[in-house]
Amino acid sequence: MRIFLAGATGVIGSRLLPLLVAAGHDVAGTTRSPDRAGMIERLGGSPVVVDVYDLDALTATVSDAKPDLVMHQLTDLPDDAAAIPARAAANSRIRTEGTANLLTAARAAGASRVLAQSIAWTPSGRGDAVARHEAAVLDVGGVVVRYGQLYGPGTYYATEPPTHPRIHVDDAARRTVPLLEATSGIVVLADPAT
Incomplete structure (x- = not known):
């Protein structure tokens, strides 16, 4: 399958990305x-440099990739969890305007499937x-994946798991x-609550 992996x-x-490549998929990945x-490129994908807020460039890029599936893994989160409240508007913009642009580009490219990340809790x-x-995402017949709070290397909870709902990032x-x-x-997708 040809996959356009945004994020x-x-x-x-x-x-x-490496899991998709190992499963035999051809992946164009964005940054x-x-x-x-x-x-x-090191992870096995074809790199695409594009800004999700530039609809014309995004549409051209997705169309060039000719994907069967567009996967939305975009967020706009800070490296420091303490800065999340200050960046809330930016992450909400990714979820609204960014999603709308990605879905418009997917439709223009003729992608038959969409899968998009979300969260398994409601942020204040x-x-x-x-x-x-x-x-x-659901309006275009897509799949919404609600992840629990991520923990493990590279997350806000690198050493100590957060409260439920949660899931290890590798899982x-x-x-x-x-x-x-x-x-x-x-x-x-979340760990069983214990």
Whole structure:
């Protein structure tokens, strides 16, 4: 399958990319930073430098990739968890405007499938952006993957798991791969609550 992976250098995207390649998929992976394109290539993907907010460039890029599936793993989160409240508007913008642009580009490219990340909890004051994001994906017959709070290397919880819902980032990536063929709907990926 040809996959356009938006957010290929993120916490989940960088783990998904080699898994998708190992499963035999041809993956075009995006980054906003030319400095990170080499990482995508090292992980087995074809790097694409594009900004999700530049609709014309995004549409051309997705069309050039000719994907069967567009996978949305984009977020706009800070490196420091303490800065999340200050960056809330930027992450909500990814979920609304970024999602709308990615879905427009997928439609223009003739992609038959969409899979998009979401979250398995409601963030204070940002539930509307999450709901709009998920509704837009479901409206095009896509799959919404609601991840629990990620923990493990490279996450906000590198050494100590957060409260439930939660999931180890490597497990989240591994459990996403079989969802390429899932029927439209919402899938929650989280550790069992104990």
